[in-house]
Every structure is written in structure tokens, then in C-alpha cells.
Amino acid sequence: MATISEITRNIKSDSFQMSLLDGKVRNQALDAIAKALLENKSIILAANEADLKKGEETRLAAPILKRLKFGEQKLADVIDGIESLISLQDPLWNKLFERELDTGLTLHKVTCPIGVIGVIFESRPDALVQIATLCLKSGNCAILKGGSEAANTNKVLFGIIHEAGVKSGVPDGFLTLIENRAEISELLKCHDTIDLLIPRGSNEFVQHIMANSKIPVMGHADGVCHIYADQSADLNKAIPIIVDAKTQYVAACNTAETLLVHRDAAEKLLPALKQVFDEKMVTIRGCEETRKIIECEAASEQDFETEYLDYILSIKIVNSLDDAIYHINRYGSHHTDSIITENKAAAEKFMLLVDSAGVYHNCSTRFADGYRYGFGAEVGISTGKLHARGPVGLDGLVTYKYKLFGNGQIVADYAEGKKSFQFKDL
Numbered sequence: 001m002a003t004i005s006e007i008t009r010n011i012k013s014d015s016f017q018m019s020l021l022d023g024k025v026r027n028q029a030l031d032a033i034a035k036a037l038l039e040n041k042s043i044i045l046a047a048n049e050a051d052l053k054k055g056e057e058t059r060l061a062a063p064i065l066k067r068l069k070f071g072e073q074k075l076a077d078v079i080d081g082i083e084s085l086i087s088l089q090d091p092l093w094n095k096l097f098e099r100e101l102d103t104g105l106t107l108h109k110v111t112c113p114i115g116v117i118g119v120i121f122e123s124r125p126d127a128l129v130q131i132a133t134l135c136l137k138s139g140n141c142a143i144l145k146g147g148s149e150a151a152n153t154n155k156v157l158f159g160i161i162h163e164a165g166v167k168s169g170v171p172d173g174f175l176t177l178i179e180n181r182a183e184i185s186e187l188l189k190c191h192d193t194i195d196l197l198i199p200r201g202s203n204e205f206v207q208h209i210m211a212n213s214k215i216p217v218m219g220h221a222d223g224v225c226h227i228y229a230d231q232s233a234d235l236n237k238a239i240p241i242i243v244d245a246k247t248q249y250v251a252a253c254n255t256a257e258t259l260l261v262h263r264d265a266a267e268k269l270l271p272a273l274k275q276v277f278d279e280k281m282v283t284i285r286g287c288e289e290t291r292k293i294i295e296c297e298a299a300s301e302q303d304f305e306t307e308y309l310d311y312i313l314s315i316k317i318v319n320s321l322d323d324a325i326y327h328i329n330r331y332g333s334h335h336t337d338s339i340i341t342e343n344k345a346a347a348e349k350f351m352l353l354v355d356s357a358g359v360y361h362n363c364s365t366r367f368a369d370g371y372r373y374g375f376g377a378e379v380g381i382s383t384g385k386l387h388a389r390g391p392v393g394l395d396g397l398v399t400y401k402y403k404l405f406g407n408g409q410i411v412a413d414y415a416e417g418k419k420s421f422q423f424k425d426l
Contacts, residue, residue: 070126
């Protein structure tokens with residue numbers, strides 16, 4: 001049996017073949033994958049039911065079970081995502097700029113694949129489809145390791161996608177599924193064959209990956225997202241936005257975990273909001289001033305830096321916009337944060353100074369998603385500032401290279417003053 005090192009070496013070889021594939025071939029493979037997923041719907045759903053049953057028997061936490069579910073709607077969503085990907089422009093070999101350094105010496109900057117991307121993700125089987133198809137469209141090879149709780153669903157999805165891709169002329173190594181958790185430690189050592197790691201899991205897990213590998217890591221750990229209701233917030237907008245951000249899908253990383261309320265808006269907003277949250281069985285943990293206005297549990301310092309992924313919301317009353325910005329930058333995870341206000345200047349200041357990948361005005365944090373941004377799908381959310389930030393779609397899965405076209409030029413002529421550069425953008 002081949003070792004992880006040998007497997008990744010073969011994948012690296014296939015990654016060069018992937019970069020040569022015409023965009024039409026990659027789109028044809030995506031179309032074949034979408035059709036194959038639909039044709040094998042009953043097999044996929046049965047595998048997922050087996051995973052869900054096992055998860056219930058082993059008492060998996062409710063948020064994990066919710067992420068694990070891959071029903072007909074999730075299948076329809078990923079197929080829509082694939083069709084959207086097909087319609088997008090080919091991200092490869094696009095010319096970013098062309099510059100003439102001197103007569104007959106021309107520099108081009110063009111997009112190209114990253115190469116081999118390892119993605120270690122949590123219980124969501126739909127993530128496997130999104131990652132596989134995004135990497136295919138962007139000309140990258142993907143090595144996937146999903147959570148054991150989704151083993152049956154992931155294995156079936158991988159088999160369907162891999163077979164359809166290879167039949168369409170894509171190299172065998174375009175997609176690889178690792179099923180043994182012990183192999184992750186070996187994967188982390190393959191810095192000479194894997195170009196990028198994208199871990200999707202707990203903060204502790206992401207930090208472990210970063211500390212134990214020389215491979216560049218892109219992604220995020222926690223999703224501690226905020227909504228700030230400013231003193232000029234329109235209650236008719238604020239309540240639906242806050243409720244959507246908290247309850248539309250509590251297990252997502254872009255779900256709001258903390259609500260900040262300006263002191264002047266608290267008396268009107270909080271009682272009306274509590275009534276709705278009581279109906280939706282949301283537990284509120286408030287600061288001391290919040291508890292003077294509505295009945296709720298006491299919030300601790302730890303609550304304000306916690307990603308609940310559950311029907312729990314922490315609330316804090318602040319004295320000013322500056323206090324809200326400070327709190328978000330101090331306790332947030334630089335994921336997505338939103339301000340609700342009718343004051344344009346306040347919105348602009350918030351969006352300028354909040355140090356997050358996504359800063360919103362008068363809308364739900366749940367919009368932080370590659371599909372909702374029109375990317376087709378995403379491999380994850382990046383809260384870092386290098387290369388890619390926010391939902392990582394096709395643009396985040398390509399890099400670039402410089403191509404220099406000459407006609408016998410040598411640097412000595414320029415260093416000795418025989419020739420001079422005549423920089424001109426073409």
C-alpha cells in the first residue's frame with residue numbers, strides 16, 4: 001500500500017497536467033459531476049441517513065448533526081453551485097497586466113493554479129462537493145479529509161465525483177479522499193508536494209495544523225460574529241436582521257453570536273427583540289445593564305469571545321460607536337460583523353475601522369458565503385489578510401506568475417548604462 005508521501009508525489013505530478021487542461025474540459029467535467037450526483041441521489045441520501053443514525057446513537061452535539069445532514073435540499077444547493085461555477089469565467093491564465101520594460105522585452109503577469117491543496121474539514125458533506133468542484137474549476141488537485149462522523153456520505157460523494165471527473169478526461173489525482181485520521185500527521189509533513197492547507201474546524205484544531213506543518217495554511221478558526229444596533233437603528237429593519245443572523249442557521253460560522261446595542265436604542269429594541277427570541281427558544285446572556293431592561297441570564301467575559309453555534313446570544317449595551325468598534329476588534333474573530341444604522345457616517349466609520357473580512361451595513365451576517373457572493377461556492381472563509389480574505393472562491397484558489405519575453409537582452413547592458421529601461425504599460 002502506497003504511503004501518504006508517495007500518494008502526494010503522484011498527485012503533484014497530476015497537478016501539472018491539471019494546469020494544462022482546457023477550460024472547456026474542466027467545465028464538461030463539472031457538468032458530468034452535477035449529473036452524476038443527481039443520478040445517484042438515492043445512494044447519497046441513504047449514506048447520509050446511516051451517518052445521521054450513527055451520530056444520534058453516539059450523541060453528537062445538535063450543531064454537528066445539523067451540519068451533517070445532507071438531504072435533497074443540500075443536494076439541490078450543491079448542484080446549483082456547480083452550475084453557477086460552470087457559468088463563471090475561467091480563472092486560469094488571465095493576463096493581469098502587460099508591461100514593456102524596453103523595446104522587445106515584455107513582462108506579463110498571469111493567473112495560474114496553486115497546485116495541490118489539502119483541505120481538512122468538519123462534518124459538512126456539502127463542503128466536500130464545493131471544495132472538489134472549486135478546485136477542479138481552478139485547475140488544482142485536492143486532497144480531502146472529512147470528519148469521521150460523515151464517513152459514509154463522504155465516501156459515496158467522493159466516488160461519484162472522482163469517477164465522473166476521470167471519465168471526462170481529468171487526471172486521476174485531481175481528487176483524493178483520505179479516510180484514516182492517523183494519516184493527517186503524515187499529510188502535514190508533505191510540504192514539498194502540498195502547496196496549501198485549508199483546515200475547517202475548531203480553533204484548537206486549526207492551531208494544531210499551523211503549529212505542526214511547514215505548509216502554508218489558509219482559513220479561519222472561530223466565527224465570533226457581531227451585530228451592532230446603533231442609536232439611529234430602524235427597529236423595522238433591526239429585528240428581522242438580528243433574528244435572521246442568529247437563527248436562520250445556528251450551526252454556521254457566519255451566525256451572529258454577540259449583539260451590541262447603543263444605550264439610546266436599548267429601551268425600545270431589547271423588549272421587542274426578546275419577545276421574538278422567546279418564541280424561537282433563544283437563550284439570551286446579557287450584561288448587567290441589559291438585565292435591567294429584559295430578563296435574561298448573566299453574560300460573563302468568556303461569553304463575548306465564544307462561538308456558540310447554538311440558540312444562544314450574548315448582548316452588551318455600549319455607550320458609543322467607538323465602544324462597539326473596540327469591542328468587536330477586541331473580542332471578535334475578524335470574520336463578519338454588521339452595523340444597523342440610518343446614519344451613513346456611522347456606517348462608513350464602522351466599515352472602515354472594524355478589522356474583519358466582511359463588514360456589513362443593514363443586513364444579516366449570514367450573507368458571508370461564497371454562493372451568496374456569486375462565487376458559485378467556497379472552500380471556506382479566510383480571516384487572514386494574505387492572499388485571500390472572506391469567502392474563498394475561484395479567485396482565492398489561483399495565484400500568479402510572471403512571464404518575461406525577450407530577444408537576447410542581458411542585465412549587464414542595463415547595469416553598465418548601455419541600455420535603459422523604458423517602462424510602459426501596454
